Amino acid sequence: MSTPVVTPLVEARGIVKRYGPTVALREGQLTVLPGESHALVGRNGAGKSTLVNVLTGLQAADEGTIRFDGEPAPPLADRDAWRRKVACVYQKPTVVPELSVAENLLINRQPTGRGGLISWRRLKAEAAEVLATWDVHVDPDARTADLKVEDRQMVEIARALSFGARFIILDEPTAQLDNREIERLFTRMRALQESGVTFLFISHHLQEVYEVCQTVTVLRDARWITTAPVADLSRAALVEAMAGEIVAERAASARDAVADDAPVALEARGLTSESYDGIDLSVRHGEVVGLAGSSGSGKIELAETFAGLRTPTGGTARLDGRPLPFGDVQAALGAGVGCVPRDRHEQGLVAGMTVGDNATMSVLGRLGRYGFIGTRRKRVFAADLIRRLDIHAEGPDQPVSDLSGGNAQKVVMARALASDPRLLVLINPTAGVDVKSKESLLARMDSAREDGTAVLVVSDELDDLRRCDRVLVLFHGRIVAEHPAGWHDHELIASIEGVDHG
Incomplete structure (x- = not known):
């Protein structure tokens, strides 16, 4: 039949x-x-x-x-x-x-x-x-x-x-x-x-x-x-x-591993909120740690907690031994945290301001005394940031709204680095940018690492995570796996998708 x-x-x-x-x-x-x-x-x-x-x-x-x-x-x-x-x-x-x-x-x-x-x-x-x-x-x-x-x-x-x-x-x-x-x-x-x-x-x-x-x-x-x-x-x-095709090549591991005796910059213990639960993690100076996971894993909310954008319901975090302030972006900045937020339009840039104003917003206190900001010092500082990050702009006075997505993201990165942070939190740092801008942004992440900055990067892009010394995978709000540099794509994806744990 x-x-x-x-x-x-x-x-x-x-x-x-x-x-x-x-x-x-x-x-x-x-x-x-x-x-x-x-x-x-x-x-x-x-x-x-x-x-x-x-x-x-x-x-x-x-x-x-x-x-x-x-x-x-x-x-x-x-x-x-x-x-x-x-x-x-x-x-x-x-x-x-x-x-x-x-x-x-x-x-x-x-x-x-x-x-x-x-x-x-x-x-x-x-x-x-x-x-x-x-x-x-x-x-x-x-x-x-x-x-x-x-x-x-x-x-x-x-x-x-x-x-x-x-x-x-x-x-x-x-x-x-x-x-x-x-x-x-x-x-x-x-x-x-x-x-x-x-x-x-x-x-x-x-x-x-x-x-x-x-x-x-x-x-x-x-x-x-x-x-x-x-x-x-x-x-x-x-x-x-x-x-896709399981490629034999492993993530780039040409650079030196972080020294075992490198001091711990960020240390979190028992961090808990509606989005994540019982998070313990540490990031050393000169180390790049990735956070991976699916959209409901809690990875972004965890990173935003360290940047002062959220307040956990329990647990502690310390930066260089001092308590990290929660729920206060300015206090986190003062404590030594720089951040590239997840949405450059909503959280990262002030559209009506210039490239220079946006890039130097986090360091105005350094550019003048008694509340007066030296215009020349600010322009020189901004011009130096534009040059270091290869931002394609007419100059510090160009409106940031005129820039392409990639150059706008570089301005956000410039502002995060302007304060010489001890902890740099990057949330989807290369989302929606062209290949050349992506490489430039990741090179800045590498140089921050070489300068001894502790870097925490959240991304859905495997190419971003390849630059990490290790990647922590979150699943339903918990850290379920850790992959040292050199992971295969399918190993990491299996962890993200919940295949190799209960």
């Missing part, structure tokens, strides 16, 4: 998406069968978010086709038709926090009574019916902001299902959940699958793929790489598909 041909619930073929000169997706494809949980995996920048935007009708593909249950996708403008096909539950809530669960479930389609006014009794009854249909145990009257993350996610899933969608995309759904909550989510997913719901499951934690999914699709470098039954793909093979 021949096996009956099953029409895919969702089929994407030959998807290409460009943003100006950048090709975000060049060969996207996906085939999801009815009733399965299908994993979509790939490293940051692999094209997952772009494919999701196309699958949910938020953006049109430049080339390629999308079909639902064998039928062409609706026109982009027909949002109601898209809602009946597909919904995405993102890490960030799409519900209105101040409204009740019932109001969120039936937003823009509230039942009305006489005179066109909302019938609150019917609203609550219909919401309760939706929740009961999908076995979601949440009070319809509850304020959505008061819900736990897992319950909020289930409300979003129930809302999507109430429109008629049977294809639900879960984008990093476990990033903010603890182990018990994750297990409860998976139990609910399995029950919904039995009711005819199909999931696309996006996660950086590969062991979850093996727990809850039947099929996996891998994207890499904006291309489709493979689709296979999860049971047929070993974890090593999955990591290899995500990492």
Whole structure:
């Protein structure tokens, strides 16, 4: 007997998406069968978010086709038709926090009574019916902001299902959940699958793929790489598909190792917050330590704590033996911390000011006395920073808003180095810059190390982490692995994706 041909619930073929000169997706494809949980995996920048935007009708593909249950996708403008096909539950809530669960479930389609006014009794009854249909145990009257993350996610899933969608995309759904909550989510997913719901499951934690999914699709470098039954793909093979060809060359280790007797600059003990738990780490003078992990690992929040941007709920940190101030950027700067923050536009630069003003903002006290700043000294100091960092600008007086992304990031780096910090915290220092600027920024990191500065670098870019003396990997807020210089790509990726630990 021949096996009956099953029409895919969702089929994407030959998807290409460009943003100006950048090709975000060049060969996207996906085939999801009815009733399965299908994993979509790939490293940051692999094209997952772009494919999701196309699958949910938020953006049109430049080339390629999308079909639902064998039928062409609706026109982009027909949002109601898209809602009946597909919904995405993102890490960030799409519900209105101040409204009740019932109001969120039936937003823009509230039942009305006489005179066109909302019938609150019917609203609550219909919401309760939706929740009961999908076995979601949440009070319809509850304020959505008061819900736990897992319950909020289930409300979003129930809302999507109430429109008629049977294809639900879960984008990093476990990033903010603890182990018990994750297990409860998976139990609910399995029950919904039995009711005819199909999931696309996006996660950086590969062991979850093996727990809850039947099929996996891998994207890499904006291309489709493979689709296979999860049971047929070993974890090593999955990591290899995500990492690309396993190259034999190891990370550059030509420079001298940090001396064992080099004094400790930064020492943290038991640091704890909502994002990380029980962190112990140290960084010596003249050492570069990397922090790696997926988007929900807590790595950025940890680095921001050392830079004075956050306050932990427990634990201590000392810089050269003195307590490090938390939650106060100016105090951290005074204690000897320089920082390149994660978002140069929001946190790093003052757009209305010049290159010189931005570069010297952290050292104004040194450039004048009694509150008067010597204009000439400031210009000379700024010009020296521009030269040292190879910033392509007309001079210190050029508005920083006129600079390219790479040169703007160099200004942020210049300001971090201007104060001669003892600890330099770099958060995604090369994100969104061109190759030449990236090399220039990393060279500054190297020279800071040679000057005896302790450097802590957080990055999703393997090339940034290759310059580190060692890399610490965070997973669900805890340090789970340490890789000395010379790691293979697939070793580090396996740690980041949670393959080689419980």
